[in-house]
Amino acid sequence: MDVTTCLGHCQLFFFIAIRLDAVGLILFFVGVCSALSFWDFFVFSGPVIIFLSLVFWILWYLGNLEVPMAELLPK
Template identity: 65%
Template structure:
């Protein structure tokens, strides 16, 4: 199967960075849930912040894969 049909033809780097940040944020969050009480707040707070920063890369990936016909650009 051709991955470009599902991921888009452009901006694959943004896609992989967004997935990496989502995974890292989720891991940090789950580490915070099961961490000792002395350090849980760092992990529980930093996990969602990392996931929030990944939204920037999701938006770049989405906007980079939009294709607008030339006729609509010059209307």
């Protein structure tokens, strides 16, 4: 099975989005589970990073859209 069939044509955006999601979750859980005096930095920065990963998810989705050539040509 080819990687392109599973992930599409824009694997770079996919892996950046996955990495940002993982970093955001790790930061969030570090802030929730640890007894640090600056826990709020981790609790607030984790979801912000996850929100920023939506940009790369949208770019990955738009990069994988396929439009038939008949729709692109003028009538």
